[in-house]
Amino acid sequence: MSAKFYQESTQDVIKQLRGTPQGLTTSEAQTRLKEDGPNALPAGEHLSLLQKFIAQFKDLMILILIVAAVVAAIAGEISDAIIILVVVILNAAFGVFQETKAENAIDALQKMSTPTTNVLRDGHVKQISSKDLVTGDVILLEAGDIIPADVRFLKTQNLKVEEAALTGESVPVDKNSETITDDSTVLGDQHNMGFMNTNVTAGTAEGIVTATGLQTEVGKIADMLNNAKPTTTPLQKNITHLSKVLSVLVLVMAVAIFLIGMLTHRESTLDMLLTAISLAVAAIPEGLPAIVTITLALGTQAMVKRNALIRKLPAVETLGATEIIASDKTGTLTKNQMTVEQVMIDGQLVASKDFDKADSAPLEKAMILANDAQEGDKQELLGDPTETALWQFYINKGVSIADFKAKYPRINSLPFDSERKLMSAVVKENSQPVLYTKGAVDELLARTNRILDHGQVRPITDADRETILKFNNDLAKQALRVLAYAYRPLAADEAHSSDSSRVEQSLIFIGLTGMIDPPRPEVKAAIKEAKQAGIRPLMITGDHKVTARTIAERLGIIEPGDEDGAITGAELNELSDAELKDNVEKYHVYARVAPEHKVRIVKAWQAHDKVVAMTGDGVNDAPALKAADIGVGMGITGTEVSKNAADVVLADDNFATIIAAVKEGRKVFANIQKAIQYLLSANLGEMLTLFLMTILNWAILTPVQILWINLVTDTFPAIALGVEPAEGDVMKQQPRGLHSSFLSNGTGSNIIYQGLLEGALTLGVYCLGITFPVHQSAALVHADALTMAYITLGLIQLAHAFNCKSLHGTIFKSGTFANHYFNWAIIVSTIALVVTVFVPQLNPIFHTTELNRMQWGIVLLAGILMVAVVEIVKFFQRQSNK
Template sequence: MAKVPIYQQPVSTIYQSLQTDAQGLSATTAQERLAQNGKNALNQQKTTSLLQKFIAQFKDFMIIVLLVAALIAGLTGEVVDAVIILIVVVLNAIFGVFQEAKAEEAINALKEMSAPNATVRRGNVVTTVKSDELVVGDIVLLEAGDIIPADLRLVEVGSLKVEESALTGESVPVEKRDGVLTGDDLPIGDRANMAFMNSNVTYGRATGVVIATGMQTEVGRIAGMIEAADETTTPLQANLTQLGKSLTILILVIAAIVFAMGMWRQAETLIDMLLTAISLAVAAIPEGLPAIVTITLALGTQRMAKRHAIVRKLPAVETLGSTDIIASDKTGTLTQNKMTVEKVYQDLKLVDAHSLDFERDNLLAQTMILSNDTKITAEGLAGDPTETALVQYQMDRNYPVDQVLTDRPRVAEIPFDSERKLMSTIHPLADNQFLIAVKGAPDELLKRITQVAKNGQVTTLTAADRETILTTNHEMATQALRVLAFAYRIVDAIPNEMTSANVENNLVFAGMVGMIDPERPEVEQAVADAKSAGIRPLMITGDHRDTAAAIATRLGIIEEGETAAVITGAELDEMDDATFAKKVKDYAVYARVAPEHKVRIVNAWQKHGKVVAMTGDGVNDAPALKAADIGIGMGITGTEVSKGASDMVLADDNFSTIVVAVEEGRKVFANIQKAIQYLLSANLGEVLT
């Protein structure tokens, strides 16, 4: 019998299977489980010592050839040649160790992600423990601002919203609820009664029971996938290895021919000809090549670091110069990873948000601020990204936000919930009246509206008005804008019962706003530069198809109306690998994708002989980062797992930095090419002489 997914099980069954209850585990039981199952932490990548790094530098084929040449030179009395070759080899190894150690230091400095504490109920007493001491069966209490410390099945939910972009790639927080879900094989983003490790609570509060810790969590499962991904060989490594083998064979053939000809002429002794052939071989080997390549790469990394691209592995510098495809995560790399008000609909007219300035008594502006749980702190705005965007928008317009909040304190409310999709708050006005401020989904709010505010006048909402509002809502939605509607009502007294039926009726429609996570201003030019340089940019996101297509069009990744270039994860699942590899050139935008889809995208392009650079910041990106020819992690928003799987880290999380790094990589490639040509031509002269 198939095991029932935990999101389909009632809480009582989960408590029974985990041997816990609503009061939580006892301290003794928690300690026993911690000792038995280990800490709630992801496995750390093994770090190598300086000696191990030094020894690893001698595994390269060209270096082995040079060591053999040094040995032969020493045995035949060419001590000076032997010493010079050894000095070059050792210097090459020191450069390699220095660069790797420096890269590790840079990554450690970028991580700075200390494990948070967790609020738990143990023995019916609420206490705070280190998150790595959580065990399966613990009862965890969550509130806005918390980082979820383990995988949880939610037991009680109070208007909870969780930002899960590290796992799903979705930039908009997900609404959570308790209760049993239906449907088999639900993707992570649709498991509304569960919360996952390393996600962020943006709104509300909840209680959940720990169902998995450490490597058993969804984060841990994906981290485990990374180990299954093979390390890719860079074009430079492959080319230098092939060059080394070809040169070695050629040199040995030439040395053998010279030795055979000398013996055939019978003008020299066997020992003399042997020494001549060996000397010829030593002279022909370009012993300076490894050192020049390493120095060139090291200088390239220094230039890149100054431009916010930190290279972890030296050969990655040259790989960038060979890049054909840049597959970029949308949220935070192509976009700013913050919701912004872009359109405003008031007086039944849709206008650009930046062209408006609201009067102090404008009820749309007041409702945006009052029906809102954003906290204004010394560090900035705190709360749900959608709500903070509304307050930030008014602050940017120099609207007196603080004064409105002071003059109109909240005296009652009906919190948001995912069933009715509305939030209502009540505030005192002059003359002992009260303002009911309501915000929510346009289609739900319209059911409760009877009037509309137009040009300072309140009139009855007509069927034509309703149709206009719905059409505008649809128009904004097709532009991938997230739409919120606002309404109000002025009453003489606070309703006796704060229910939706009592409060949210006979409302006056105030307007709507359309929000989006906007593209970074410099990315459109960077995409154009990449295309002109023969590089194809792709966009990969967990967002919905329309949102992905709209942003990709605005950035120039696809043309207006080029819907055939957009594919979803579900459509990708319907293709086998061979079919997808044939069609991969048709697609430029991937929406609603899972971690395994990203690996398939990388593999499909690699089958066409393309060098693929993949960007990512979440745990879900890590397997693809490792599978790509060059994995590019995010320094600001990136998780430890994604940085650990990367060859390069963007200190500013910016797509345009990748294009800059590719430019530097091409310079490095050109310099190495010139160095090889010079060395081979010089050695050829020695051999001919």
């Protein structure tokens, strides 16, 4: 809204909007509709499936793979080319599928609009499509309606509006038409305004439309979603960086080998070209996108079993990098269900779990009978959350609400209103009409002259009042919502009176209850585990600061006494983006915030290079869910908007599920890192072997040998590493951070020394084959040595796969062979490699010869040395880390 209509009187608002109390004329409404457009949220422009598909090929790794496929086809390796292209196409198709689903966020916002509205047109009430509403229209609302546009209330009667989806307020808000003077009032405190797509839970109202479509508060959220720039996940950044490094390295090595071979005149131009091309194909881990996709997909399946539904595959890995979890309070950290927590009766405060209903029949009657809640067809409780909480309190203690109400039939009621802040019901009790009242403590005490004390009625004293007010203050400081209860037998002529000033007098005070939306029981332990894992949890809520602080202290999000750790939306408005960035590390709790505040908070943390996860369930959370590195929506209480804007949806709305998902995300990253270490060290070993063989003018491996080693060693073992179980300390490590990569944590140096080791062992075996020949013919000696080098290069890579099961941990521990997929992958790959030597018919195809026992012994010794040397290095790495 350009104007602050909540600050203006109803007469000024009507005048400013060029309306009348009797509504607009039909002709004027049609004119405005043509000028302003329909009261709907426009859908964003969606790309066609073909455009989306083409866009997937902008990724550098994909382009490299396409080049690799062309090179493989030129080299005659048609099967390799086909496999590479299949991987590329599958990745592109999956990307299109995910992108199409993500576009549902704006569409879901559109579907939330109410279809029809009662409006005053030409002085008469008409029912029209909500899309035809214009500013200046006067609309009529009642309980059960969805407010179709932003409105300034002109008249209200006992009006309550549930705004949790927009403001995060956990209970319905009392609304009125009184002017607000504060010019910095946040949405949750604008009690004379109604907002599009919020729900009327009680009362009636007449309001004038102040904004429609994109100009509404929900419309602004839709616009923010529509214009939000897609974020790049840490996984995508890592893969892009790795692709650039690989492309440069492979290009330099392939060109160097080709030029050296040509300058030394050792092979023909065609042979050296094929060798360089084969090396390029082998050096580029074309299986990496498939391995990453498979690992992420398997991680997705594991998360589904833990009730975390992944909408975008990279989100699996991003979860593992999370450093900040900014969580909505209502329904995420709390149950989103008001609950009676404390009861004050007979001058004592009793915890609800210790309360014996037999001790106070009058309190039971007041809480159940002075209540307008209802039981649904499936015995669910319907109505105001405060009133349903009172019923649930007694249902939990074995009371049948239906039987109780039947025993004490209602004969009259005095509805709640915001002026007297009381609600009363008159019931028939043993043929005697009795009034039961509940409401605000101060208002009820003002009408009380007696008190129920251990079953006896006596006059109330000043000391009694002081005690009651002290309990009220103590409960309020705990952020509990306090209600007081009283009763009075009525005379027959008072039973049907609607005059509250007459019947709500000379009341007998019964007691108090304190209610709150309590924390979910499992969340406290989850937050403790998050902190141990180096993750900082934040609470972001539309609730009041006191309530938010109380819940945050109970959960361990904020330390008791940390006065600077909580901030309100109004206080945030006083901070510039630069000031918020400088001070954001102080705050743990954000209260009374608006949607734009949530986005600012996320971006302030991102300005510190933190990986931010944002959880939420309301429409108000959607922009921040998209702005965050990882958006986590709630599957049960969440709106379609928030779920479609999220990367991850929790099927059980359980904060603890996020921590389980983080653990899975960390495991996924570690497994991808293990696969990358395995693939790149193996490919580096191959490149170094060929490079040095070329420089030293030795016989070099043939293109078919290079490609076969690449095929049997790079596929199944690498994929199997992607399903390794999580290591024991995965949730005791600090988050790896935004600037970490797959080459971090010593992985890059591991790849280099392990690649050098593989190359050295292969060349060493070749030298031994030449030094200790078993044939007299020089040609056969070189053929044997080349065969030994070929089979060694393949087998040490398979042996090295065991090293890669842990970056720094030893393989000599229980669980090394627990991954059955890995065990079978090694067995199948080993057989596929050695048959090219053992089967005589394959020798000519793979340019191999039969080896004797001594030669096989040398080959196997090289494999053992590969494991032993890496284990020794790991030992010293662990000692260094200590």
